[in-house]
Amino acid sequence: MKKINVLFAALIALLAAMPGLTTADNFPQRPIELIVPFGAGGTTDVFARSFARVLGKYLPHEQRVVVVNKPGGATTIGMSVLAAAKPDGYTLGLSPSGTIEVMQHYGRTRWTADSFEPILAVLDIPASINVLDSSEFENYAQWKQYVEANPGKFTFTTSGATGGSAHLAMEQFMEKTGLKLRHIPFEGHAASQAAVLGGQVMGSFAMPNLHQGGEIRPLVFLTDAKPLGDDYADTPVGSSLDTPVTASFPMGVFAPKGIPADRVAILHDAFKAAMDDPDVIRFYETSGLPRVYQDGETFAAGIRQRSAANKRLLKQMGLIK
Amino acid sequence: MEILASFDFVASFFAIALGLFVGMLLGALPGLGMIIGITLLLPLSYSMDPASSILMLLAVYQGAEYGGSISAIVLKIPGTAMAAPIMFDGVPMAENKSPGKALAYSLYGSTFGGLFGGAVLIFFSEPVARFALKLADPEIFWLSGLGLFAVVTLGGGNVSKTAISVILGLFVGTMGIDLFSGIPRFTMDSPSLLEGPNLIAVVVGLFAISEVLNMNTKNMNLSFKFEKKDMKTSLTFREMLQTVKAMFAGSFIGSVIGVLPGVGSVISSWLAYSGVKKLSRQPETFGKGNPEGIAGPDASNNATVGGALLPFLALGIPGSASIAIIAGAFIIHGITPGPQMIRNNPELINALYIGFIFTTIGMFFMGRFMTTLFAKALVTPNALLAPAIVASSLMGVYSSSGNFFDIWLMLGLGVVAFFLRKLDYSVAGFILALVLSPIIEKSFRRALVITDGDFSAFYSRPYSQVLLVIIAGMILYMFYGQIRNLMKARARKNSDKLAANH
Amino acid sequence: MHYRILDLTVFIALAALGAMIIYQSYELPAGFGGDMGSGYFPRILGWMLIGFCVLGAVSSLFSKAVHEFSIPMAWQVAGTVVLMALFIWSWSTFGYFYLQLAVFLFVLLTFYRASVGINAKSLGLNALFAVIVSVAFYVVFNHFMYVNV
Missing domain, CATH: 3.40.190.150 (Bordetella uptake gene, domain 1)
Structure with missing residues (x-):
């Protein structure tokens, strides 16, 4: 059967190539x-x-x-x-x-x-370390101070599995800055967002709300990209930190x-x-x-x-x- | 009346009618569920106004929830895992009494549930959504445990075989990449199993294909004969009144449980079935065609639509997979889902509230019209029905993933399920366990990861304690019922003996 | 076949599956940070599966109900499965879904209705049905959903 298949494919390829033999000009x-x-x-x-x-x-x-x-x-x-x-x-x-x-x-x-x-x-896709808007952490420096004093206490979600690309980006961040955080896996964005709003986890590493007055406060963007608009103009990016970190x-x-x-x-x-x-x-x-x-x-x-x-x-x- | 001014009635009317038609049709066809229906109409929404396009998709959702019950009753093939409990009473009633009546109870229940869910959505969205956020993994674990408990006690038949069916479902649910280690489990190195087996392929194989094979064991060219009046899908006022309690209970369970992301839409109809059975005056007629056993779970199915929409409109968190796709329509129209929606687009949200009620009412009339057509499927000889079901199953599974592995999986599982059903294993129990398995395992493990291995998380939180009390109550009630039955049986034996001695 | 023999065979097969699950679960990584590891839950399920199989087997051995296990019209069931497998194989190998679907439906229908009698009229009706269903699917899926099969 394989042979017939190949023959067939060859025939189709030939037919496709027929109309103009100068393929590049005629694509698609x-x-x-x-x-x-x-x-x-x-x-x-x-x-x-x-x-x-x-x-x-x-x-x-x-x-x-x-x-x-x-x-x-x-x-x-x-x-x-x-x-x-x-x-x-x-x-x-x-x-x-x-x-x-x-x-x-x-x-x-x-x-x-x-x-x-x-x-x-x-x-x-922009991604930032976020906490709830009602959180005591006003900015990155305060948060960093807390994490340094309480290694392994801060729990965060990436709306993905252990070993997912977002989790690995955070591992790299931890490795570079020496901070110790705990990753809690969640099945998708909706579940992890609910967990942050409900206080099950202390923060997230994800895209923040795309508007002002949201319920989530970004502390630092690890990506150079930020959401469009001026809402997050003042939030620092990872490459401007003392130990620069860039995720993408x-x-x-x-x-x-x-x-x-x-x-x-x-x-x-x-x-x-x-x-x-x-x-x-x-x-x-x-x-x-x-x-x-x-x-x-x-x-x-x-x-x-x-x-x-x-x-x-x-x-x-x-x-x- | 400003709200009404911004509401394009004519466009919305046609959008809702189209959505209901597609939803009901695809919900009723084996293999083609609401997800495919919503996907089918999503491209249309580019060229529509936001309110109409979203209402159209919600109409698909509503219509499909009811359509799934149609095929559960008429073909013994539930369109979704949620429609499976409808079969317990729907099938006997359709076979022994009248298919029209069975479908009517289902339609009235669905409409009642839809309206109830809509009312909850309109009046309580914000507080209910906030409350739902407070429920964390330990509570989700107990709730899904409660759902599983409901299946095992409902099963009837052979207890060890029901238990085995449930365990197998739980096991198949663990296949795929483990969220907590990132390592694939039991995937036999097939990429098609990395996210676990395709649920649509499994449901279609277990119900549709095995039912087709079952049809093959009988003469395919015979068909049921029914009087024309048996096909009419209407209820008398008295019949309606009889099931009001069941519909109310089902709607309440559906809309409360439906709010919980992930868990809700799956277990609500099962919990509703066992709840309605406990409340009923004639629990012994359940499974033999009790109207309450149809209307209750159906009401809860449609009440979850409003329930699942609620956390989405209030907080931007989709309560079910279908709502997550509908969220795409919001994005297409430049509305970012989130808590700000109610603030920034109040006229849209109000239009959705009103439209949602219209959708439900529309479903009733569309249902009256379409159901009669579907009830005719019962008088179609199986020789025609079976090939049509096979074609629809192939199409549905292929369009859900475009993967031939899933088609073979469907066929293989269909054959296995055909034999296991003959041996009294519970296919319905398997499906529910399969859907609940990831929820149970993840919530259990995550609760421990968050607390760093502290088991007290499962009983120290007040919400967990409430749930634990309910579960303990249910177990005690069950034992009480068993003991009472035993005593009754013994008393009867004694009195029989006495009578014999005289 | 004797119902009890078949019943016990299935229990043994399922118990073997349970044993395999337990064995494989030990190859999965252990958890860290409060997690019980990937193999924990499947391992419990494996043991429970074996437990209930033993329970079921015991009750089956002691049950008094004795009856034969038979599938009426087994040839028709087997025929359906074979035809479906052939169709899926042919579709995945050669493509042309709708064309093959029409042929498949025609064959299946003729197979089912053979007992009624095969003549020109019934064959024509079967073909008509097969074509109508295939065309309906073609229109809906190719033109509205862009599902390319």
Whole structure:
């Protein structure tokens, strides 16, 4: 059966290549699939859909982009589908890079970071150390003083599992600053937010409320990115601390490795142009998420660097050998 | 009347009608649940005004909760784990008495519950949401334990087999990445199991596929015959009055429990079933087609919709997976979910309150119309029904994940469940345990992680103590009932002996 | 087959599963900071599973009810399972879901209605039903939901 399959694929490939043999000029010939490794309705999905709506305008031949949800396995299902897809530019993925930087170290996936070609990053999700608005900790210095005096007392949640990318970023923060905090895992953003508001845990490392007068007070952003608007202009960022710490949670577009360079350029330019589309800009503004662009190379370098750091931390914690 | 001015009646009317239709249809079709229904309509919401689009999605949610009961009663295939208790009494009533009546009790119960949940939402959102936040892991642990306890005592049949079914469900619930260590457990190195088995595939396999195989053991070309009047889905005033107590109890349990994130929507109908049974004057007729056993859990199912919406509107915390998807519609329209919503967008929230009530009333009329169509499924020969169910199951599971592993899982579990059902194992108990397992384990372990291993967390908090008293009361009540039955039996034996001696 | 023999076989198989769970749970990492570790809860479940299997087996041995275990029309059940497996395999290998779905439904229907008699009219009806269901799914899923199968 495999043989027939291959024959079939070859035939289709031939047919696809027929109309114009100068492929680069004619890409894309048919709709492009954008895989989202989450279910419908989440931030990544909503983002993908708002891009997909306008991308047609910026692609040659005004080709459509169709969002395909492949949820499950902590994004590994969707990324496995992407890694196995033909590197012809017709299958792309939109995903936070965080899981790639973590999951490959467990050796249970059929892909590694090298299986993907990062095309560009469109977003850097801001994350801060937060406490309740009614908390006694007015600012980072006060909080730091308390944590130094009470090592291991302060409990926080990252709305994720032990060994998740946000938890590992906090481990790195603790390692650099010498502070001792206790991570309490929660299943998703909703549950962890409820735990903070209900006082089950003392703080969180997550995106703060995207508006003023919220119930959560950010003490310090470990990411260089902050939510849009002036609400958090006075909150310090990690790179300005005495011991600088920088975390980053970019979300970007990936293709399977081996995609022709000219197609990467076409796709990159279309997505970059879509980032400047008024409809998409309005979406960034209403969702409060910062429009942080990174070209493919910068994005890839960041993934390599964070991935290496995660590997070291996971080994230290005894989660991998 | 400013509220009404900002409310586009015509658009909302059509949005609600569309949502109800899609919700009921997909809720009733095996494998295609409300999550798929909401996903289906989400793209439409880009081009609608915020109130209409959100009401449309809420209508899907409401409609699907009721639609799940339709297939539970008519096809013996509950659309969701929540609709499973409806089968206990719905199926016998539909088979022995009249399918129309069974569906009518379900519809009246659902409507009552929806209205009750809506009222709670409108009048008590802020305080109830604040209270729900105070309930922490120890209480969640006790509550889900209570849910599990309800299944085992409801089971009837063979106690060890029910217990085994529950344990198997709990075990399958532990599969996947462990939140506390980040290490995958029992995944057999398959990425498809990293988050545990796909719940839709499991539910469809256990109920839909095994039911199709069960149909195969009988003549497929026969069909039930019913009088036309048996298909009518209306109740007389007296019949309604009989179940008012059950509907009220179910609604109360549903809306109170529905507020709790994660736990609520799962266990409410089960707790409602056992609660209604305890309150009933004829507990012995439960499981044989008692109308209270249909109306009560159905009321609680629909009351959880309002309940699950409550913490979301008041605090921005979705109370169930479906509400989390609906949150996407808020983001699309540039409204950031959170406690500030009521302050910044009062006209929207008010429109949602009013629309929510309309959604429920609309469900009643849409239900009257659609249910008659669905009741006809009973007179369709199985030879046609079974292939349609199979097609819908394949479609539903594939569109939930796009993963062939899940399709094979569905088929495999269907075959296994078919045999185990023949051996008296409890599929319903398995499903509830599967859904509760992660909640039980996580809340138990997290309570200990937060207190650094101090077990007193489970009984030192006042809320926990209240729950413990309730659980102890239930156990005592059960033993009391058992002993009373035993005494009665012995007394009867003695009097029989006396009579024989004379 | 004898009901009791089948019953006991299932208990033994489930108890073996319990033993496997317990064995595997020891390979999972122990917890830290108040946590009881990943293997704790599954291990309890494994022991409980074995316990209830023993209990069930004992009560089955002592129960007086003796009856045969049989599945009426087993060939029809087996046929359905085989047809479904064939369809899923063929779909995952060759694609063309809706086309294959129509064929599958037609075959399944004909199989079920064979006892009524196979003639041109019934075959036509089966084909009609299969096509209507497939087209309905195609319209809803491909055009409204963009589920690509």
